[in-house]
Amino acid sequence: MKLIVGIIKPFKVDDVKDAIKELGVQGLTISDVQGFGRQRGHTEVYRGAEYTVDFMPKVRIEIVVDDGDVDRVVQQLLATASTGKIGDGKVWVVPVENVWRIRTGETGPDAL
Amino acid sequence: MRINAGDTAWVLMSAALVMFMTPGLALFYGGMVRAKNVLAMLMQNFICLGIVSVLWAVCIYSLAFHGTGRFIGNFDLAFMDHANTVPATGFGGVPIPPLSFSAFQMMFAVITPALITGAIADRMRFSAWFWFVVVWSLVVYTPVAHWVFSPAGWLFRRGALDFAGGTVVHVNAGVAALVAVIVIGRRRGWPNHPTPPHSLPLTLLGTGILWFGWFGFNAGSALGANGIAAQAFINTFFAAAAAMLGWLLFERIRGKHATTLGAASGAVAGLVAITPCAGFVGPMASIAIGFAAGAICYFAVSVKFRFGYDDALDVVGVHLVGGLLGSLLLGLFADRAFNPAVVHQGVFVNGSWELMGDQIVAVVATVVWSAVLTFVILKVLQRVIPGGLRVPEEDEQLGLDLTQHSEVGYAYDRV
Numbered sequence: 001m002k003l004i005v006g007i008i009k010p011f012k013v014d015d016v017k018d019a020i021k022e023l024g025v026q027g028l029t030i031s032d033v034q035g036f037g038r039q040r041g042h043t044e045v046y047r048g049a050e051y052t053v054d055f056m057p058k059v060r061i062e063i064v065v066d067d068g069d070v071d072r073v074v075q076q077l078l079a080t081a082s083t084g085k086i087g088d089g090k091v092w093v094v095p096v097e098n099v100w101r102i103r104t105g106e107t108g109p110d111a112l
Numbered sequence: 113m114r115i116n117a118g119d120t121a122w123v124l125m126s127a128a129l130v131m132f133m134t135p136g137l138a139l140f141y142g143g144m145v146r147a148k149n150v151l152a153m154l155m156q157n158f159i160c161l162g163i164v165s166v167l168w169a170v171c172i173y174s175l176a177f178h179g180t181g182r183f184i185g186n187f188d189l190a191f192m193d194h195a196n197t198v199p200a201t202g203f204g205g206v207p208i209p210p211l212s213f214s215a216f217q218m219m220f221a222v223i224t225p226a227l228i229t230g231a232i233a234d235r236m237r238f239s240a241w242f243w244f245v246v247v248w249s250l251v252v253y254t255p256v257a258h259w260v261f262s263p264a265g266w267l268f269r270r271g272a273l274d275f276a277g278g279t280v281v282h283v284n285a286g287v288a289a290l291v292a293v294i295v296i297g298r299r300r301g302w303p304n305h306p307t308p309p310h311s312l313p314l315t316l317l318g319t320g321i322l323w324f325g326w327f328g329f330n331a332g333s334a335l336g337a338n339g340i341a342a343q344a345f346i347n348t349f350f351a352a353a354a355a356m357l358g359w360l361l362f363e364r365i366r367g368k369h370a371t372t373l374g375a376a377s378g379a380v381a382g383l384v385a386i387t388p389c390a391g392f393v394g395p396m397a398s399i400a401i402g403f404a405a406g407a408i409c410y411f412a413v414s415v416k417f418r419f420g421y422d423d424a425l426d427v428v429g430v431h432l433v434g435g436l437l438g439s440l441l442l443g444l445f446a447d448r449a450f451n452p453a454v455v456h457q458g459v460f461v462n463g464s465w466e467l468m469g470d471q472i473v474a475v476v477a478t479v480v481w482s483a484v485l486t487f488v489i490l491k492v493l494q495r496v497i498p499g500g501l502r503v504p505e506e507d508e509q510l511g512l513d514l515t516q517h518s519e520v521g522y523a524y525d526r527v
Contacts, residue, residue: 044308045368045369045371046308046309046371046373047371047373047374047377047413047426048363048366048368048410048413048414049303049306049417051306051308
Protein backbone atom coordinates (compact mmCIF):
# COMPACT_ATOMS: atom_id res chain seq x y z
CA MET A 1 0.00 0.00 0.00
CA LYS A 2 1.08 3.55 -0.58
CA LEU A 3 0.29 7.00 0.80
CA ILE A 4 -0.23 9.55 -1.97
CA VAL A 5 0.34 13.10 -0.78
CA GLY A 6 -0.57 16.13 -2.84
CA ILE A 7 -0.07 19.82 -2.08
CA ILE A 8 -2.57 21.66 -4.24
CA LYS A 9 -4.16 25.06 -4.66
CA PRO A 10 -7.17 25.45 -2.32
CA PHE A 11 -9.67 26.34 -5.02
CA LYS A 12 -8.90 23.03 -6.78
CA VAL A 13 -10.01 20.89 -3.85
CA ASP A 14 -13.57 20.26 -5.06
CA ASP A 15 -12.47 19.31 -8.58
CA VAL A 16 -9.83 16.94 -7.25
CA LYS A 17 -12.16 15.37 -4.70
CA ASP A 18 -14.86 14.71 -7.33
CA ALA A 19 -12.31 13.22 -9.73
CA ILE A 20 -10.83 10.93 -7.09
CA LYS A 21 -14.30 9.69 -6.08
CA GLU A 22 -15.02 8.81 -9.73
CA LEU A 23 -12.07 6.43 -9.62
CA GLY A 24 -13.78 4.46 -6.86
CA VAL A 25 -11.36 5.49 -4.11
CA GLN A 26 -13.21 5.23 -0.81
CA GLY A 27 -11.72 8.05 1.23
CA LEU A 28 -9.23 10.84 1.54
CA THR A 29 -8.12 13.48 4.04
CA ILE A 30 -7.41 17.13 3.50
CA SER A 31 -5.76 19.69 5.74
CA ASP A 32 -5.15 23.41 5.38
CA VAL A 33 -1.46 24.18 5.17
CA GLN A 34 0.81 26.98 4.07
CA GLY A 35 3.77 26.64 1.82
CA PHE A 36 5.82 27.95 -1.03
CA GLY A 37 7.92 26.56 -3.81
CA ARG A 38 8.79 28.74 -6.72
CA GLN A 39 5.59 30.75 -6.32
CA ARG A 40 6.37 34.00 -4.58
CA GLY A 41 4.22 35.23 -1.71
CA HIS A 42 2.43 38.55 -1.54
CA THR A 43 2.79 41.98 0.02
CA GLU A 44 0.39 43.41 2.58
CA VAL A 45 0.30 47.05 3.61
CA TYR A 46 -0.98 48.34 6.97
CA ARG A 47 -0.78 52.08 7.55
CA GLY A 48 2.08 52.42 5.18
CA ALA A 49 4.17 49.59 6.64
CA GLU A 50 4.77 46.81 4.12
CA TYR A 51 4.94 43.14 5.04
CA THR A 52 6.10 40.45 2.64
CA VAL A 53 4.36 37.17 3.31
CA ASP A 54 6.22 34.21 1.76
CA PHE A 55 3.68 31.54 2.51
CA MET A 56 0.66 30.84 0.34
CA PRO A 57 -2.36 28.92 1.58
CA LYS A 58 -2.40 25.38 0.16
CA VAL A 59 -4.34 22.20 0.81
CA ARG A 60 -2.62 18.91 1.62
CA ILE A 61 -4.52 15.91 0.35
CA GLU A 62 -3.68 12.39 1.56
CA ILE A 63 -4.96 9.14 0.11
CA VAL A 64 -3.91 5.62 1.12
CA VAL A 65 -4.30 3.22 -1.84
CA ASP A 66 -3.45 -0.31 -2.88
CA ASP A 67 -0.24 -0.56 -4.93
CA GLY A 68 -2.16 -1.30 -8.11
CA ASP A 69 -4.16 1.95 -7.87
CA VAL A 70 -1.22 4.30 -7.38
CA ASP A 71 -0.66 5.17 -11.03
CA ARG A 72 -4.24 6.03 -12.00
CA VAL A 73 -4.85 8.02 -8.81
CA VAL A 74 -1.63 10.01 -9.30
CA GLN A 75 -2.49 10.70 -12.94
CA GLN A 76 -5.99 11.85 -11.96
CA LEU A 77 -4.53 14.16 -9.32
CA LEU A 78 -2.03 15.62 -11.75
CA ALA A 79 -4.72 16.20 -14.35
CA THR A 80 -7.35 17.83 -12.13
CA ALA A 81 -5.11 19.84 -9.81
CA SER A 82 -3.21 21.54 -12.62
CA THR A 83 -3.82 25.11 -13.81
CA GLY A 84 -0.61 25.39 -15.78
CA LYS A 85 0.62 28.25 -13.56
CA ILE A 86 3.38 28.44 -10.99
CA GLY A 87 2.15 27.30 -7.57
CA ASP A 88 0.12 24.28 -8.75
CA GLY A 89 1.93 22.12 -6.22
CA LYS A 90 3.41 18.64 -6.05
CA VAL A 91 2.41 15.01 -5.59
CA TRP A 92 4.54 12.34 -4.00
CA VAL A 93 4.18 8.75 -2.88
CA VAL A 94 5.43 7.10 0.28
CA PRO A 95 5.21 3.44 1.28
CA VAL A 96 2.76 2.44 4.02
CA GLU A 97 3.63 -0.48 6.31
CA ASN A 98 0.10 -1.36 7.36
CA VAL A 99 -3.43 0.02 7.65
CA TRP A 100 -6.27 -0.84 10.09
CA ARG A 101 -9.96 0.00 9.94
CA ILE A 102 -10.81 1.22 13.40
CA ARG A 103 -14.42 0.03 13.46
CA THR A 104 -13.80 -3.58 12.49
CA GLY A 105 -10.11 -4.17 13.08
CA GLU A 106 -9.60 -5.27 9.44
CA THR A 107 -6.08 -4.83 8.26
CA GLY A 108 -4.13 -4.55 5.01
CA PRO A 109 -5.83 -3.86 1.66
CA ASP A 110 -9.19 -4.95 3.17
CA ALA A 111 -9.01 -1.87 5.38
CA LEU A 112 -8.86 0.50 2.40
CA MET B 113 -35.40 73.80 38.13
CA ARG B 114 -36.57 74.28 34.53
CA ILE B 115 -36.46 71.11 32.52
CA ASN B 116 -36.74 71.06 28.76
CA ALA B 117 -37.80 67.60 27.65
CA GLY B 118 -36.21 67.76 24.22
CA ASP B 119 -32.84 68.95 25.53
CA THR B 120 -32.89 66.33 28.26
CA ALA B 121 -33.76 63.54 25.86
CA TRP B 122 -30.94 64.51 23.54
CA VAL B 123 -28.35 64.76 26.31
CA LEU B 124 -29.36 61.39 27.75
CA MET B 125 -29.26 59.81 24.31
CA SER B 126 -25.86 61.40 23.72
CA ALA B 127 -24.57 59.96 26.96
CA ALA B 128 -25.58 56.52 25.72
CA LEU B 129 -23.95 57.18 22.34
CA VAL B 130 -20.68 58.19 23.96
CA MET B 131 -20.79 55.16 26.23
CA PHE B 132 -21.10 52.99 23.13
CA MET B 133 -17.84 54.46 21.86
CA THR B 134 -15.81 52.71 24.52
CA PRO B 135 -16.74 49.19 23.32
CA GLY B 136 -16.43 50.60 19.80
CA LEU B 137 -12.90 51.71 20.54
CA ALA B 138 -12.19 48.31 22.05
CA LEU B 139 -13.20 46.62 18.79
CA PHE B 140 -11.38 49.20 16.68
CA TYR B 141 -8.13 48.44 18.48
CA GLY B 142 -8.97 44.79 19.08
CA GLY B 143 -9.11 43.99 15.39
CA MET B 144 -5.71 45.57 14.86
CA VAL B 145 -3.77 43.46 17.32
CA ARG B 146 -2.80 39.83 16.87
CA ALA B 147 -5.39 37.24 17.81
CA LYS B 148 -3.43 36.12 20.87
CA ASN B 149 -3.83 39.60 22.38
CA VAL B 150 -7.36 40.53 21.36
CA LEU B 151 -9.00 39.83 24.71
CA ALA B 152 -6.38 41.78 26.61
CA MET B 153 -7.05 44.79 24.41
CA LEU B 154 -10.80 44.49 24.88
CA MET B 155 -10.32 44.06 28.61
CA GLN B 156 -8.11 47.13 28.99
CA ASN B 157 -10.87 49.15 27.34
CA PHE B 158 -13.85 47.59 29.09
CA ILE B 159 -12.24 47.94 32.50
CA CYS B 160 -12.34 51.71 32.07
CA LEU B 161 -16.14 51.47 32.09
CA GLY B 162 -15.85 49.93 35.53
CA ILE B 163 -13.11 52.00 37.10
CA VAL B 164 -13.78 55.52 35.90
CA SER B 165 -17.52 55.47 36.51
CA VAL B 166 -17.10 54.49 40.14
CA LEU B 167 -14.40 57.11 40.62
CA TRP B 168 -16.71 59.58 38.89
CA ALA B 169 -19.35 58.98 41.52
CA VAL B 170 -16.88 59.11 44.37
CA CYS B 171 -15.12 62.35 43.46
CA ILE B 172 -14.18 63.02 39.84
CA TYR B 173 -17.51 64.61 38.94
CA SER B 174 -17.36 66.87 41.95
CA LEU B 175 -13.71 67.85 41.51
CA ALA B 176 -14.07 68.50 37.79
CA PHE B 177 -17.41 70.25 37.71
CA HIS B 178 -18.26 71.75 41.07
CA GLY B 179 -16.61 74.68 42.75
CA THR B 180 -15.16 78.01 41.70
CA GLY B 181 -11.46 77.15 41.86
CA ARG B 182 -9.48 77.94 38.73
CA PHE B 183 -7.36 74.83 38.96
CA ILE B 184 -9.67 72.25 40.54
CA GLY B 185 -13.19 72.04 41.92
CA ASN B 186 -14.31 70.90 45.36
CA PHE B 187 -15.76 67.85 47.11
CA ASP B 188 -19.29 69.27 47.60
CA LEU B 189 -20.84 66.73 45.24
CA ALA B 190 -18.59 63.82 46.23
CA PHE B 191 -20.43 60.50 46.40
CA MET B 192 -23.05 62.21 44.22
CA ASP B 193 -24.34 64.08 47.27
CA HIS B 194 -27.20 66.28 46.02
CA ALA B 195 -25.99 65.68 42.50
CA ASN B 196 -29.59 65.25 41.37
CA THR B 197 -30.54 68.79 42.38
CA VAL B 198 -27.36 70.85 42.46
CA PRO B 199 -26.14 71.64 38.96
CA ALA B 200 -22.51 71.63 37.91
CA THR B 201 -20.96 75.05 38.54
CA GLY B 202 -21.80 77.38 35.69
CA PHE B 203 -24.35 75.04 34.14
CA GLY B 204 -27.35 76.14 36.19
CA GLY B 205 -28.94 77.83 33.19
CA VAL B 206 -29.02 74.66 31.11
CA PRO B 207 -32.56 73.23 31.32
CA ILE B 208 -31.62 69.61 31.84
CA PRO B 209 -31.46 67.53 35.03
CA PRO B 210 -28.00 67.86 36.61
CA LEU B 211 -27.64 64.08 36.56
CA SER B 212 -28.04 63.98 32.80
CA PHE B 213 -25.11 66.38 32.47
CA SER B 214 -23.15 64.28 34.92
CA ALA B 215 -23.91 61.06 33.05
CA PHE B 216 -22.92 62.64 29.75
CA GLN B 217 -19.62 63.97 31.04
CA MET B 218 -18.88 60.70 32.77
CA MET B 219 -18.71 58.89 29.44
CA PHE B 220 -15.96 61.26 28.31
CA ALA B 221 -13.94 60.51 31.41
CA VAL B 222 -14.39 56.78 30.76
CA ILE B 223 -13.17 56.77 27.17
CA THR B 224 -10.19 59.10 27.59
CA PRO B 225 -7.83 56.67 29.34
CA ALA B 226 -9.12 53.89 27.06
CA LEU B 227 -7.56 55.72 24.11
CA ILE B 228 -4.11 55.01 25.51
CA THR B 229 -4.56 51.23 25.23
CA GLY B 230 -3.83 51.31 21.53
CA ALA B 231 -0.34 52.62 22.09
CA ILE B 232 0.78 50.23 24.80
CA ALA B 233 -0.81 47.21 23.13
CA ASP B 234 0.53 43.68 23.55
CA ARG B 235 2.93 44.23 26.42
CA MET B 236 1.41 45.79 29.53
CA ARG B 237 0.58 43.91 32.70
CA PHE B 238 -3.16 44.12 33.43
CA SER B 239 -2.68 45.02 37.09
CA ALA B 240 -0.37 47.87 36.07
CA TRP B 241 -2.93 49.10 33.54
CA PHE B 242 -5.70 48.90 36.13
CA TRP B 243 -3.92 51.11 38.64
CA PHE B 244 -2.71 53.42 35.91
CA VAL B 245 -6.32 54.12 34.93
CA VAL B 246 -7.26 54.78 38.54
CA VAL B 247 -4.49 57.29 39.19
CA TRP B 248 -4.44 58.89 35.74
CA SER B 249 -8.18 59.57 35.79
CA LEU B 250 -7.83 61.28 39.15
CA VAL B 251 -4.71 63.38 38.67
CA VAL B 252 -4.56 64.00 34.93
CA TYR B 253 -8.07 63.84 33.49
CA THR B 254 -9.89 65.57 36.36
CA PRO B 255 -7.87 68.80 36.45
CA VAL B 256 -7.67 69.20 32.67
CA ALA B 257 -11.43 68.63 32.37
CA HIS B 258 -11.93 71.29 35.01
CA TRP B 259 -9.61 73.81 33.32
CA VAL B 260 -11.30 73.51 29.91
CA PHE B 261 -14.89 72.37 30.42
CA SER B 262 -15.84 74.08 33.66
CA PRO B 263 -16.68 77.78 33.38
CA ALA B 264 -14.65 78.19 36.56
CA GLY B 265 -11.57 76.63 35.00
CA TRP B 266 -8.64 78.86 34.12
CA LEU B 267 -8.42 77.89 30.43
CA PHE B 268 -12.17 78.36 29.96
CA ARG B 269 -11.88 81.77 31.61
CA ARG B 270 -8.99 82.72 29.33
CA GLY B 271 -11.27 82.14 26.36
CA ALA B 272 -9.88 78.84 25.06
CA LEU B 273 -12.54 77.00 23.05
CA ASP B 274 -13.00 73.25 23.06
CA PHE B 275 -16.46 72.17 22.08
CA ALA B 276 -16.27 68.49 22.97
CA GLY B 277 -12.79 67.70 24.21
CA GLY B 278 -10.02 68.08 21.64
CA THR B 279 -7.65 68.97 24.44
CA VAL B 280 -9.31 67.25 27.40
CA VAL B 281 -9.68 63.93 25.62
CA HIS B 282 -7.47 63.66 22.56
CA VAL B 283 -4.39 65.78 23.24
CA ASN B 284 -4.47 64.63 26.85
CA ALA B 285 -4.60 60.91 26.03
CA GLY B 286 -2.35 61.32 23.01
CA VAL B 287 0.47 62.84 25.01
CA ALA B 288 0.03 60.27 27.75
CA ALA B 289 0.26 57.56 25.10
CA LEU B 290 3.52 58.98 23.79
CA VAL B 291 5.05 59.12 27.24
CA ALA B 292 3.74 55.65 28.04
CA VAL B 293 5.30 53.98 25.01
CA ILE B 294 8.62 55.61 25.77
CA VAL B 295 8.56 54.49 29.41
CA ILE B 296 7.21 51.00 28.76
CA GLY B 297 9.37 50.33 25.72
CA ARG B 298 8.87 48.55 22.45
CA ARG B 299 7.26 45.23 21.83
CA ARG B 300 9.79 42.42 21.38
CA GLY B 301 10.73 42.29 17.75
CA TRP B 302 9.51 45.77 16.85
CA PRO B 303 9.92 47.06 14.22
CA ASN B 304 11.33 44.06 12.40
CA HIS B 305 8.79 41.38 13.21
CA PRO B 306 5.52 42.15 11.44
CA THR B 307 2.33 42.29 13.53
CA PRO B 308 -0.49 42.76 11.05
CA PRO B 309 -4.11 43.15 12.22
CA HIS B 310 -5.86 39.86 12.90
CA SER B 311 -9.36 41.04 12.07
CA LEU B 312 -9.96 44.17 10.05
CA PRO B 313 -13.70 43.42 9.95
CA LEU B 314 -13.66 43.90 13.74
CA THR B 315 -11.74 47.15 13.30
CA LEU B 316 -14.18 48.47 10.72
CA LEU B 317 -17.10 47.53 12.96
CA GLY B 318 -15.43 49.49 15.74
CA THR B 319 -14.92 52.40 13.38
CA GLY B 320 -18.60 52.46 12.53
CA ILE B 321 -19.53 52.43 16.20
CA LEU B 322 -17.08 55.23 16.96
CA TRP B 323 -18.42 57.34 14.09
CA PHE B 324 -22.00 56.73 15.23
CA GLY B 325 -21.18 57.45 18.85
CA TRP B 326 -19.29 60.60 17.90
CA PHE B 327 -22.58 62.25 17.03
CA GLY B 328 -23.31 62.05 20.74
CA PHE B 329 -19.78 63.11 21.65
CA ASN B 330 -19.89 66.28 19.53
CA ALA B 331 -23.53 67.15 18.97
CA GLY B 332 -24.39 66.19 22.54
CA SER B 333 -21.88 68.75 23.76
CA ALA B 334 -24.34 71.43 22.68
CA LEU B 335 -26.24 70.28 25.79
CA GLY B 336 -29.47 70.94 23.99
CA ALA B 337 -31.61 69.79 21.09
CA ASN B 338 -31.03 72.89 19.01
CA GLY B 339 -29.38 74.41 15.96
CA ILE B 340 -25.88 74.25 17.44
CA ALA B 341 -26.29 70.55 18.04
CA ALA B 342 -27.42 70.16 14.44
CA GLN B 343 -24.41 72.15 13.22
CA ALA B 344 -22.06 70.06 15.35
CA PHE B 345 -23.76 66.90 14.10
CA ILE B 346 -23.33 67.68 10.45
CA ASN B 347 -19.83 69.13 10.92
CA THR B 348 -18.83 65.85 12.55
CA PHE B 349 -19.99 63.89 9.52
CA PHE B 350 -18.36 66.25 7.02
CA ALA B 351 -15.04 66.10 8.81
CA ALA B 352 -15.02 62.30 9.05
CA ALA B 353 -15.89 61.94 5.39
CA ALA B 354 -13.32 64.47 4.16
CA ALA B 355 -10.66 62.96 6.38
CA MET B 356 -11.28 59.46 5.08
CA LEU B 357 -10.98 60.72 1.53
CA GLY B 358 -7.86 62.70 2.42
CA TRP B 359 -6.12 59.68 3.90
CA LEU B 360 -7.08 57.45 0.98
CA LEU B 361 -5.95 60.09 -1.50
CA PHE B 362 -2.48 60.12 0.00
CA GLU B 363 -2.35 56.33 0.08
CA ARG B 364 -2.94 56.39 -3.67
CA ILE B 365 -0.57 59.28 -4.33
CA ARG B 366 2.14 57.33 -2.54
CA GLY B 367 1.61 54.59 -5.08
CA LYS B 368 -0.09 52.10 -2.77
CA HIS B 369 -3.57 50.65 -2.67
CA ALA B 370 -6.47 52.34 -0.91
CA THR B 371 -6.80 50.24 2.24
CA THR B 372 -9.68 49.61 4.62
CA LEU B 373 -7.39 50.35 7.56
CA GLY B 374 -6.53 53.65 5.91
CA ALA B 375 -10.19 54.51 5.41
CA ALA B 376 -10.94 53.67 9.04
CA SER B 377 -7.94 55.56 10.38
CA GLY B 378 -8.67 58.55 8.19
CA ALA B 379 -12.26 58.78 9.38
CA VAL B 380 -11.18 58.60 13.00
CA ALA B 381 -8.52 61.28 12.44
CA GLY B 382 -11.18 63.59 11.07
CA LEU B 383 -13.50 62.87 13.96
CA VAL B 384 -10.70 63.66 16.39
CA ALA B 385 -9.82 66.92 14.70
CA ILE B 386 -13.39 68.20 14.50
CA THR B 387 -14.01 67.41 18.19
CA PRO B 388 -12.86 70.78 19.55
CA CYS B 389 -14.36 72.64 16.58
CA ALA B 390 -17.71 70.95 16.06
CA GLY B 391 -20.07 73.61 17.41
CA PHE B 392 -17.93 76.62 16.57
CA VAL B 393 -17.29 76.38 12.84
CA GLY B 394 -19.22 76.03 9.61
CA PRO B 395 -19.62 73.12 7.24
CA MET B 396 -16.95 74.09 4.73
CA ALA B 397 -14.45 74.67 7.50
CA SER B 398 -15.31 71.19 8.77
CA ILE B 399 -14.50 69.69 5.41
CA ALA B 400 -11.20 71.55 5.33
CA ILE B 401 -10.35 70.53 8.88
CA GLY B 402 -11.25 66.92 8.16
CA PHE B 403 -9.26 66.76 4.96
CA ALA B 404 -6.24 68.31 6.68
CA ALA B 405 -6.50 65.75 9.46
CA GLY B 406 -6.72 62.84 7.06
CA ALA B 407 -3.71 64.03 5.12
CA ILE B 408 -1.53 65.10 8.03
CA CYS B 409 -2.26 62.08 10.21
CA TYR B 410 -1.49 59.80 7.26
CA PHE B 411 2.06 61.13 7.36
CA ALA B 412 2.18 61.47 11.14
CA VAL B 413 1.85 57.72 11.72
CA SER B 414 5.23 57.10 10.09
CA VAL B 415 7.02 59.40 12.53
CA LYS B 416 7.27 56.66 15.13
CA PHE B 417 9.66 54.74 12.88
CA ARG B 418 11.90 57.75 12.54
CA PHE B 419 12.06 58.36 16.29
CA GLY B 420 11.98 54.74 17.35
CA TYR B 421 8.93 54.66 19.64
CA ASP B 422 6.51 51.75 19.36
CA ASP B 423 3.11 53.40 19.27
CA ALA B 424 1.50 50.10 18.35
CA LEU B 425 -1.81 51.32 16.95
CA ASP B 426 -0.94 54.94 16.18
CA VAL B 427 -2.65 56.69 19.07
CA VAL B 428 -0.06 59.46 18.90
CA GLY B 429 -0.31 59.87 15.15
CA VAL B 430 -4.11 60.08 15.20
CA HIS B 431 -5.23 61.37 18.60
CA LEU B 432 -2.36 63.62 19.62
CA VAL B 433 -1.72 64.99 16.14
CA GLY B 434 -5.42 65.12 15.26
CA GLY B 435 -6.29 66.75 18.56
CA LEU B 436 -3.53 69.35 18.25
CA LEU B 437 -4.52 70.07 14.68
CA GLY B 438 -8.19 70.53 15.51
CA SER B 439 -7.52 72.67 18.56
CA LEU B 440 -5.23 74.97 16.59
CA LEU B 441 -7.31 75.07 13.41
CA LEU B 442 -10.15 76.27 15.63
CA GLY B 443 -8.02 79.37 16.12
CA LEU B 444 -8.32 79.90 12.37
CA PHE B 445 -11.94 78.98 11.77
CA ALA B 446 -14.05 79.82 14.86
CA ASP B 447 -17.04 81.82 13.63
CA ARG B 448 -19.70 83.64 15.65
CA ALA B 449 -22.11 83.22 12.74
CA PHE B 450 -22.38 79.56 13.68
CA ASN B 451 -22.39 80.00 17.45
CA PRO B 452 -23.00 83.27 19.35
CA ALA B 453 -20.88 81.91 22.20
CA VAL B 454 -17.76 82.54 20.12
CA VAL B 455 -16.28 85.71 21.59
CA HIS B 456 -13.01 85.91 19.70
CA GLN B 457 -13.29 84.58 16.17
CA GLY B 458 -10.66 82.77 14.14
CA VAL B 459 -7.90 84.32 12.05
CA PHE B 460 -9.66 83.45 8.80
CA VAL B 461 -12.89 85.04 10.01
CA ASN B 462 -11.80 88.44 11.31
CA GLY B 463 -8.04 88.41 11.26
CA SER B 464 -7.57 88.34 15.04
CA TRP B 465 -4.95 86.09 16.64
CA GLU B 466 -6.48 86.45 20.09
CA LEU B 467 -8.21 83.07 20.01
CA MET B 468 -5.21 81.33 18.51
CA GLY B 469 -3.15 82.55 21.43
CA ASP B 470 -5.65 81.10 23.90
CA GLN B 471 -5.75 77.82 22.00
CA ILE B 472 -1.96 77.54 22.10
CA VAL B 473 -1.94 78.12 25.84
CA ALA B 474 -4.62 75.46 26.35
CA VAL B 475 -2.77 72.95 24.22
CA VAL B 476 0.59 73.58 25.88
CA ALA B 477 -0.89 73.40 29.37
CA THR B 478 -2.54 70.08 28.56
CA VAL B 479 0.59 68.65 26.98
CA VAL B 480 2.84 69.62 29.86
CA TRP B 481 0.48 68.49 32.61
CA SER B 482 -0.32 65.18 30.95
CA ALA B 483 3.26 64.41 29.92
CA VAL B 484 4.85 65.12 33.27
CA LEU B 485 2.22 63.41 35.39
CA THR B 486 1.89 60.39 33.12
CA PHE B 487 5.65 59.94 33.38
CA VAL B 488 5.59 60.16 37.17
CA ILE B 489 2.62 57.80 37.49
CA LEU B 490 4.28 55.17 35.31
CA LYS B 491 7.61 55.43 37.08
CA VAL B 492 5.91 54.95 40.43
CA LEU B 493 3.85 52.01 39.18
CA GLN B 494 6.98 50.43 37.75
CA ARG B 495 8.34 50.28 41.33
CA VAL B 496 5.14 49.44 43.13
CA ILE B 497 3.44 46.86 40.89
CA PRO B 498 4.95 43.37 41.42
CA GLY B 499 6.74 42.51 38.21
CA GLY B 500 6.60 46.04 36.87
CA LEU B 501 4.66 47.52 34.00
CA ARG B 502 5.45 44.90 31.38
CA VAL B 503 4.73 41.21 31.16
CA PRO B 504 7.75 38.86 31.04
CA GLU B 505 9.18 38.13 27.60
CA GLU B 506 7.84 34.56 27.44
CA ASP B 507 4.35 35.84 28.27
CA GLU B 508 4.62 38.41 25.52
CA GLN B 509 5.43 35.56 23.08
CA LEU B 510 2.55 33.40 24.32
CA GLY B 511 0.16 36.29 24.20
CA LEU B 512 -1.59 38.34 26.86
CA ASP B 513 -4.97 36.62 26.56
CA LEU B 514 -3.65 33.37 27.94
CA THR B 515 -1.06 34.74 30.33
CA GLN B 516 -2.96 37.73 31.77
CA HIS B 517 -6.53 36.45 31.56
CA SER B 518 -6.38 32.62 31.17
CA GLU B 519 -8.54 32.90 28.10
CA VAL B 520 -8.39 32.29 24.38
CA GLY B 521 -10.14 34.66 22.03
CA TYR B 522 -10.96 32.22 19.25
CA ALA B 523 -11.35 28.56 20.14
CA TYR B 524 -12.37 27.57 16.61
CA ASP B 525 -10.66 24.21 16.58
CA ARG B 526 -12.19 22.90 19.75
CA VAL B 527 -15.04 20.48 19.18
